[in-house]
Every structure is written in structure tokens, then in C-alpha cells.
Amino acid sequence: NAVQRRQDHLLRWSLEKLNFHNWSFDQGSAYLGCFIDNAARDLPKVVNAGVKANSHYCIKLCKRAGYKYAGLQYASYCTCGNSYGSLGRVSNKQCKMTCKGDRREKCGGRWRNSIYSTGLKTRKVSTPGLKYLGCFADKATRDLRREAPRGHMSVPKCYRFCRKHKYKFFGVQYGNHCFCGNHYGRFGIRPNTECRMQCSGDKTTYCGGVWRNKIFTTGLLAKAK
Structure with a gap:
């Protein structure tokens, strides 16, 4: 009868919805x-x-x-x-x-x-002393003067390079750039929304933007050599 058909329809709808969400959570x-x-x-x-x-x-x-x-x-x-x-x-x-x-x-x-x-897994990397400071503007004269070699950039990769060379701060920019320095911020701070280009070497994280450095500490106080 009509009531039974309606109940069957609701049951199928509920099961389909449940199965869909179970697929997502799985x-x-x-x-x-x-x-x-x-x-x-x-x-x-x-x-x-x-x-x-x-x-x-x-x-x-x-x-x-x-x-x-x-x-x-x-x-x-x-x-x-x-x-x-x-x-x-x-x-x-x-x-x-x-x-x-x-x-x-x-x-x-x-x-x-x-x-x-989304369930995307990220690999944890040891980065002692790392602290995010914000999104900062950059120019051709560069806020952070030392540049690392480009290619497959990520926050941990830039951190390791700048820490190895004894810099206090590092910034990732334009998805593929890494800069180091002992001072930062002379061109001003910008909204975090301007530092949201995916890192070329780790698409689960952001590496700054166009003329925008996403700047962090390395945890070091020593001057660069």
C-alpha cells in the first residue's frame, strides 16, 4: 500500500545517506x-x-x-x-x-x-624553536637578505637551511622561495590571507605569496656566519 511504499522509500533514503557518510569517514x-x-x-x-x-x-x-x-x-x-x-x-x-x-x-x-x-595525512617533522610570526610584505631590495636555492620548497626545508646558516628568522615566499635574515618587517605586516600559496614541496602547507613572506623564527639567537 501507499504507506508501506512510503516507509520503504524513507528506509532506502536513510540507508543511502548512512552509507555515503560512512564512506566519507572511512x-x-x-x-x-x-x-x-x-x-x-x-x-x-x-x-x-x-x-x-x-x-x-x-x-x-x-x-x-x-x-x-x-x-x-x-x-x-x-x-x-x-x-x-x-x-x-x-x-x-x-x-x-x-x-x-x-x-x-x-x-x-x-x-x-x-x-x-579531507583526511589528508601530513608527516610531522622536528622543528625546535620554530614559531610563526606573520605575513609580511617584501620588495626587490628584500626584507630578508639571504636566499636559499629554489626548488620543492617547504617550511621545514627553509627552516633547516636558515638554521644551518645561523639566522634568527626565515621566510617562505611565492610557493618556491626561501629567505633568511636577522631582522624582518621593514615593509610592513599584511593579512594572513595574502600568504596562502601552496608550497611547491608540500602542498598541505602555505609558502607566502606574491611579494609576501610567511615569516618564522628558527629558534636561534646567534648571528649568521
Whole structure:
């Protein structure tokens, strides 16, 4: 009868939804909450997924691109990044737009991201004394004067080079550059959103931006030799 058919339909829908989420969690992903976004972007990579937009698609997209977090926004957009929450968290009720790729799911809202971890694993590297100081402007005359050889750059790689050469500070820039120095900041500090180019040697982390140094301490106090 009609009631039985309705119950069967609801059961199949529930099982499909459960199986979908189990697939996601088996891959190491998890829902993290509803978060605010704006034009500067909490998660910097934005893709209009259109009718494909759902959590499965966006998580897979961001993970393949080397990002640790995936967001769904305004029913049809995927956003990817390696950090999230810079603009604050809000109630899940503000992430209630139906996904264009799966009407059973919610894909954020207007300037609201439904954020998931992608399950991407990162290898921990020992970096004693390392501390992030901020995103700073650079110019052709260079804020940090010593440059390391370029190629497959990462924060730990730049840290090791500058620490080996006895510098107190180091900065990564434009995804592939590493600079060392004992002073920094003469061109001013900038928002962290301007230091979000993926490192060429580790796409799970950021290595500055265009004329932007992401600067850290090496933990050393000695002068460079």
C-alpha cells in the first residue's frame, strides 16, 4: 500500500545517506561545522562545482589538490584550504542550502562554508624553536637578505637551511622561495590571507605569496656566519 511504499522509500533514503557518510569517514574525512566566509576567503581555492556539488565530490577534489580541508558554499561551490575558521564559526542552521549535486545534503549558505576535513595525512617533522610570526610584505631590495636555492620548497626545508646558516628568522615566499635574515618587517605586516600559496614541496602547507613572506623564527639567537 501507499504507506508501506512510503516507509520503504524513507528506509532506502536513510540507508543511502548512512552509507555515503560512512564512506566519507572511512576515508578519514569528518564534518567540522559551519563557518563564516567573505571576499578574502577563509579557504582560498574556490571551484564552481555546479550540479556536481556535494560533500563526496568536494572532499575528493580538495584532497587530490593537496588540501586538508574542504568547504561547501552557496549550494554549488567547493572551497579548499589548509586552515579554516579565521572568520569565526556559526550555527549549523546558517549552512542550510541544499547541494545541487545531492538534495539530501546541505552545502553551506551565502558566505557560509560547511567544512570537512579531507583526511589528508601530513608527516610531522622536528622543528625546535620554530614559531610563526606573520605575513609580511617584501620588495626587490628584500626584507630578508639571504636566499636559499629554489626548488620543492617547504617550511621545514627553509627552516633547516636558515638554521644551518645561523639566522634568527626565515621566510617562505611565492610557493618556491626561501629567505633568511636577522631582522624582518621593514615593509610592513599584511593579512594572513595574502600568504596562502601552496608550497611547491608540500602542498598541505602555505609558502607566502606574491611579494609576501610567511615569516618564522628558527629558534636561534646567534648571528649568521
